[in-house]
Amino acid sequence: MPDLRFLIVDDFSTMRRIVRNLLKEIGHADADEAEDGVVALHKLRNGKFDFVVSDINMPNMNGFELLNQIKADEKLKHIPVLMVTAEARKEDIIAAAQGGAAGYIVKPFTKATLEEKLANIFKKMGW
Numbered sequence: 001m002p003d004l005r006f007l008i009v010d011d012f013s014t015m016r017r018i019v020r021n022l023l024k025e026i027g028h029a030d031a032d033e034a035e036d037g038v039v040a041l042h043k044l045r046n047g048k049f050d051f052v053v054s055d056i057n058m059p060n061m062n063g064f065e066l067l068n069q070i071k072a073d074e075k076l077k078h079i080p081v082l083m084v085t086a087e088a089r090k091e092d093i094i095a096a097a098q099g100g101a102a103g104y105i106v107k108p109f110t111k112a113t114l115e116e117k118l119a120n121i122f123k124k125m126g127w
Helices: 013-026 037-046 062-074 091-096 111-125
Strands: 006-009 031-033 051-055 082-087 103-106
Touching: 006 013, 006 037, 013 031, 013 051, 013 103, 013 111, 031 037, 037 051, 037 062, 051 062, 062 082, 062 091, 082 091, 082 111, 103 111
Parallel strands: 006 031, 006 051, 051 082, 082 103
Antiparallel strands: none
């Protein structure tokens, strides 16, 4: 398993901290944070990231808009994006899948759920 650099995107700092701590417990200590899609995109374009965990509902640029921007960018489109949301709305799940998201997770989630989601994505990616 490669050493992966994560970008956690959420407008709530508490949620970013929770995700960061869960990732660390799973064994992924290398993570950065962004409070919305605009900041995330800037960081993605100016740094090296292997994986994005993004909330859907955010100001300025939401998770779907961020996903679209990532998938439209030649240099970024290979990066898997795990979408996080508070409600498991069918239309959100469909939009995430159609937009090219690697997976979908509903808040609140446990370490075990996150670990399982990541393991499935890693397997799909051949990591």
